[in-house]
Amino acid sequence: EAGVAQSPRYKIIEKRQSVAFWCNPISGHATLYWYQQILGQGPKLLIQFQNNGVVDDSQLPKDRFSAERLKGVDSTLKIQPAKLEDSAVYLCASRQWTSGGPGGNEQFFGPGTRLTVL
Amino acid sequence: TQLLEQSPQFLSIQEGENLTVYCNSSSVFSSLQWYRQEPGEGPVLLVTVVTGGEVKKLKRLTFQFGDARKDSSLHITAAQTGDTGLYLCAQTFYGGSQGNLIFGKGTKLSVKP
Numbered sequence: 001e002a003g004v005a006q007s008p009r010y011k012i013i014e015k016r017q018s019v020a021f022w023c024n025p026i027s028g029h030a031t032l033y034w035y036q037q038i039l040g041q042g043p044k045l046l047i048q049f050q051n052n053g054v055v056d057d058s059q060l061p062k063d064r065f066s067a068e069r070l071k072g073v074d075s076t077l078k079i080q081p082a083k084l085e086d087s088a089v090y091l092c093a094s095r096q097w098t099s100g101g102p103g104g105n106e107q108f109f110g111p112g113t114r115l116t117v118l
Numbered sequence: 119t120q121l122l123e124q125s126p127q128f129l130s131i132q133e134g135e136n137l138t139v140y141c142n143s144s145s146v147f148s149s150l151q152w153y154r155q156e157p158g159e160g161p162v163l164l165v166t167v168v169t170g171g172e173v174k175k176l177k178r179l180t181f182q183f184g185d186a187r188k189d190s191s192l193h194i195t196a197a198q199t200g201d202t203g204l205y206l207c208a209q210t211f212y213g214g215s216q217g218n219l220i221f222g223k224g225t226k227l228s229v230k231p
Binding site: 004033040041042043044045048056091093106107109110111112 | 159222223
């Protein structure tokens, strides 16, 4: 079974430029997550999709970040304009379905895109 | 949002040594997951613990969930260089945002040959 695919793997941009990341989840996984992992910290959830709908975007900086999952499969995350503090690894994860109880389904993570903003 | 505190932040040991890393919260966990993240990769789930006092073993790794479900530990016996990585604990949230994870900052483990 193919894992979560992300591209590009690395991106270097200057501040105030725009950047987009792409994620292809595991086939059949209805739930998709984007996380931001700053160096030395654990991943922080940015947005959660269930199929093509947003479930939770409470921690997404909406003035500069946007994400979509139009057909309920692939997803893109965009930053416009980028700031120095956006330098981080952006991880995409998918999950088969959301469970209502503890010990629910496992999240599978992609390798991430490492963004450097100069 | 409750914070997860992991300790130590960094750990460097020789191959063959034993080690324990910790994950603590001021509030009760609904359930807790441990992940390992290798450089350039995403986190990979090691275990999920749900019941207070639960102990799970994964080869040389032993995971414990505190009786009060506010703390957890990961013990590695006879560490190998392949155990090198970032060990993350994560609390799972249920309810309005089902299945979401809140991660600690992690323990960066380096096992030297």
